Amino acid sequence: MQAPTRSLVLWFPDWPITAFAREASSPPRDDAPVAVFANNVVVACSAVARAHGVRRGQRRRDAQALCPTLVVIAADPVRDARVFGPVVARIEDHAPGVQVVRPGLCALRARGPARYYGGEAEAARTLIDLLTADGFFGVRASVADGIFTAGHAARAASSDEPVRVVPPGDAASFLAPLSVAALDDDEMASLLARLGVHTLGAFAAMPVERVLERFGPRGARLHALAGGRDSRPVEPRIPPPELHRDVAFEPPLDLADQVAFGVRVAAEEFIARLGAQNLVCTELRVVLSGERGERSERVWLHPGSFDAAAVVDRVRWQLAEDGQGIFGSGVAGVHIAPEAVDDAAHHSKGLFGAGPDERVHHALSRVQAMLGHRGVVTPTIGGGRWLAERQVLVPWGDRAVTAKDRTRPWPGSLPDPLPATVYPEPRLVEVTDIAGAPVTVGERDALSAPPAVLVTGEQRRRILEWAGPWPISERGWDPLRRRRAHRFQVVDADGGAWLLVVEEGEWRAEGRYD
Structure with missing residues (x-):
């Protein structure tokens, strides 16, 4: 078995919370208890939350019972990795050859940095000072035989002494008192506990032949880790190519046309760099910086x-x-x-020229370039209770996501299928019973009589079938904006299907099923 490699590990405690705070427009206060949840289970929590008794693995209701002011954040592994990428690049500027174990934990071979900075502990402190200067506080570092031992040594470091060095050959003695749960294998840890093996030292003391017979290669691998014989070498990541481009203006420019002209060369270089990697950009992040520190950031989409x-x-x-x-x-x-890229082969032109969809895209894009971003729009269905407000126009190329997301609950909204014709302003109609008296809806949603006739303009239509009423109640707490109405679906003798709304005794046609 290959001898363990002296490894330097950097550990960022509670990284999911740090990643959220770095990207959030309004991050939580430093003294606020924060926890990250996945499937309603705590996966990370801040020091303030831990002081209230919140722990990893707790259910959400238990954590909030211990800390009612707990700030709840949804787990987002993509966000964690995205924010950690620039941090790793910063470390590579001073100590190349970094392996990302997971977001918030990285390792590198200790030999090179130790020689350059004058020792293992000195190299670790230098990297911590570098990260602290960049605003990453509380980082822990360790040096030990193998990534496994170094990772646990970093967790054993303290805020007073953030660097922990385990001398060569002492990995087994350092790991011995740790619980078998440190193996990060719940099934194996549970089985060993039932067998009376509670520490890594006790597990490492078991004969390797018996472990191999009982647990197989997987158990033998964990047995080697428990004994400080981590044979995994540090596998440095291949740094991604730098695809972004930055343009600085000195002096700053006031006119949009001047700025657009100034970024033209950078845009061509940006596309050329993507092409060299056989990539195309489908989502673009643009950040504008003002002379006085102003900032405008946006992600643009392209069809x-x-x-x-x-x-x-x-x-x-x-x-x-x-x-x-x-x-x-x-x-x-x-x-x-680039916010999102795709393989260039997926966007190459067909053998026999562009298809109709591509020709439409090019035509609309040219019109949009002349008229502006909102010069060409496409209709989509958003969220809401009323049909007219659910019709949303989205600029060509943008993702069809609106402020009123369809996935949110909208009590009282109309389920599918929706009417094909929706009137921008509901049309005034009349609904009467068989005797010609207006049909009304009482306080308990009871009809005064069954609907029999629908009057639209000068046309009288006999109602064959009807369904309802379905109540809609909005803003009951606001005396000025509160609304209460009832929906009906009716089918007339000519086969037309209507969606009707009665509000304050007045009937209107909201849409028609064509």
Whole structure:
């Protein structure tokens, strides 16, 4: 078996909380108890939350019972990895060869940094000082034989002494008092506990032949870890290519056309770098920086893939939409970076030329480039209770996501299928009973009589079938904006199906099923 490699590990405690705070527009206060949940189970919590008794593995209701003011955050592994990427790149600037074990934990071979900085402990302290200067407080570091031992040594470090060095050959004695739960294998830890083996030292003392017979190669692997014989070498990641581009303006520019002209070369280089990696950009992040520290950041989508002209257009549109109210001074810099990329082979032209969809896309994109971002829009269905407010126009190329998300609960909203014709303003109609008297709805949703006739304009339609009423109640707490209405579906003698609404005794047609 290969001898363990001296490994330097950097551990960022409670990284999911740090990642959320780095990206959130309004991060929680430092003294607020925070916990990250996955499937209603705590996966990470802040020191303040731990002081209230919150622990990893607790259910949400138990954690909130212990700490009613707990700030709840949903787990997001993508966010954790995205925020950790620049941190790893920063470490690589001073100590290359970093392996990302998981977001918030990375390792590198200790030999090179120790020689450069004058010792293992000195190298670890130098990296901690570097990260502290970048705003990452509380980072722990350790050096030991193997990544497994070094990882647990980092957790054993304290805020007073954030660096823990386990001398060569002492890995087994360091790990011996730790619980078998440190193996991060719940099934094996439970089985060993039932056998009376509660520490890594006791597990390591078992004969390797018996462990192999009883638990197989997996057990033998965990047995080696418990004994400090971590044979895994540090596998440095391959740094991703730098695809982003930054443009600085000195002096700052005031006109959008000047800024767009200034980023044209950068946009061409940006697309060329993607092309060299056989990639295309489908989502683009544009960050505009003002002379006085103002900032405008937005992610732009594209129905196909961006070219240089489309990148320049997005910069111009962002200045037109956001910059006017944000920048009281000139634009000092522009940052463009790919938010999402795709294989270029998926966007290559067909053998026999572009299809109709692609021709439509090019035509709409050219019109949009001339008229602006909101010059070409497409209809989509949003959330809401009333049909007219559910019709949302989305700029061409944007994702069909609105402020009123369809996935949110909308009590009283109409389920599918929806009417094909929706009137922007509901049309006034009359609904009467067989005797010609208006049909009304009482306080207990009871009808005065069955609907028999529908009057639309000068036409009288006999109602064959009807269903309802379905009540809609909005803003009952607001005396000025409260609404209470009832919906009906009716079918007339001509085969037409209508969606009707009665509110305060007045009947209106909200839509029609064509």
